[in-house]
Amino acid sequence: MSHSILLPRIMEVGGDACQKLPSVLNSLNVKKPLIITDKMMVTLGYVEQIQTILAAVGIKADVFDDTVPEPTDESIEAGVARVQNGDYDSIIALGGGSPIDSAKAIGILGKFGGVIRDYKFPRQVTEEGLPIIAIPTTAGTGSEVTKFTIITDEAANEKLLCVGIAFMPVAAIIDYRLTMSVPARTTADTGIDAMTHAIEAYVSQKRNPYSDQQALAALRLIGPNLQTAYHDGKNEKVREAMMLGSTLAGIAFCNSSVALVHGMSRPIGAFFHVPHGLSNAMLLPAVTEFSIPAAAERYADCAKALGVALQDDAVDSANEKLVQFLKSLNQELKVPTLAEFGAKQEDFEQLVSTMCEQAFASGSPNNNPRVPNPEEMLQLYRSLWATVLSH
Structure with missing residues (x-):
């Protein structure tokens, strides 16, 4: 093929x-x-x-x-x-x-x-x-x-x-x-966006051997360098690695696809004016946890490419480390919750059904290894709000 x-x-x-x-x-x-x-x-x-x-x-x-x-x-x-x-x-x-x-x-x-x-x-x-x-x-x-x-x-x-x-x-x-002059907040948001591109391209149902290689190469560059770029923006070596990683991740998802994170992220941006990379970051841990059962080995590959799991880690162990890494990364990079960003819960409840409709209409969720039904997507959006309460 x-x-x-x-x-x-x-x-x-x-x-x-x-x-x-x-x-x-x-x-x-x-x-x-x-x-x-x-x-x-x-x-x-x-x-x-x-x-x-x-x-x-x-x-x-x-x-x-x-x-x-x-x-x-x-x-x-x-x-x-x-x-x-x-x-x-x-x-x-x-x-x-x-x-x-x-x-x-x-x-x-x-x-x-x-x-x-x-x-x-x-x-x-x-x-x-x-x-x-x-x-x-x-x-x-x-x-x-x-x-x-x-x-x-x-x-x-x-x-x-x-x-x-x-x-x-x-x-x-x-x-x-x-x-070199990009501020820390934008460095974090765009860096997590690039990481999401690479992960989603690699687990997408539209993946192929070419996009796989670009995605893994991107993760190997982004994993060890994202936090350093956030904390030390003047580090040229790290900035160079992140730039190349971002481009490779772009090539990966352009020739595969994005998936559920991006599908759900766009309505958050449209209704609450959350920058794109930031809304991806808000969703990435929960969506990854939801999706792992349908593509456990693929997500484990991502964990190993990012450097958050060892090459000889068992699949389940690698995936536990991946989810933990994504959650702690959001804390380290000060990714705000929707509430901290300024969204009102009553607005969210009023809009969440429309957000689900728009997410499905984009087509991206159908590329996910595990495609949610409407009720599951509703729960994923609500878990975002539950995270707010426990953050």
């Missing part, structure tokens, strides 16, 4: 990879890029750094810096208008997952029109939008190497998953030096 593997056409990986941007644009035969980013990238000087690199070869790059965290259909409208009214031949997506996701949607809507809901999964989006050169500045989402974008429909309070080769960047520039 064969498997379709999708990757960016060009990848530059390592310290100072940004310097290769002019040659990447040249090889793609594009000369008028629009940089899509956010205000923080401007403040940190990264936008100016990219513009300076391009100016040295005579390329002037305009900037759209109005993307927002957890992008919405409304937040990308101005970017779509900018593309439609300009004569850009490419997009440089600079930032964390949100600017890159925004750029993917803007590249398609700017060229083909419509609204983002028109492109919602299960539609496979194959149109050729503006070519995107993705430059991630966090070690987390892996968006630079995936065929996905997630945009919230504000009116419906729903995170729309959009899928297809159209959303795969043609080039990815993976320069860990851009992550």
Whole structure:
């Protein structure tokens, strides 16, 4: 049985990879890029750094810096208008997952029109939008190497998953030096997001031998380095390992899938405005514990790759260590509960049935080794709240 593997056409990986941007644009035969980013990238000087690199070869790059965290259909409208009214031949997506996701949607809507809901999964989006050169500045989402974008429909309070080769960047520039200034909270959230990508890709029902290898390699990089990156953000070696781990995890889930954690995570983000990596972290221990009986050996492999279990540990022992590690990791990395984040229990109770519906509708839960029935998903969401009470 064969498997379709999708990757960016060009990848530059390592310290100072940004310097290769002019040659990447040249090889793609594009000369008028629009940089899509956010205000923080401007403040940190990264936008100016990219513009300076391009100016040295005579390329002037305009900037759209109005993307927002957890992008919405409304937040990308101005970017779509900018593309439609300009004569850009490419997009440089600079930032964390949100600017890159925004750029993917803007590249398609700017060229083909419509609204983002028109492109919602299960539609496979194959149109050729503006070519995107993705430059991630966090070690987390892996968006630079995936065929996905997630945009919230504000009116419906729903995170729309959009899928297809159209959303795969043609080039990815993976320069860990851009992550050196990421604050501890974002380092934790994006790092757990990357770890979740690798675990879910490895246990997914859509897994394959290629995605398995990428997932295990990602876990071997993330496991020993995530806590150090959180506590000591200036450690270059650790930042480099996390950046590569994040990209490999992105390749893994793009060519396998995410599963139940992500399916349940999106509604938490949509209704309570919890950052994506953080909502994954809230769910990961409980969902892992729920799923282990259906894929015990696979989860044990994850525990061993992360370095939290020994290679000769029995399967049950390795999985006990994995669940304990995930729980203690959340405490060490100060992952707040939903209540601590500011959610109200009465709002949660009112919304939890809709959250279950949206989670199932995304398709991701069906990729899980153990697919919950509606009552089990309800219990998993409620266990999140029970954790709140005992935290």
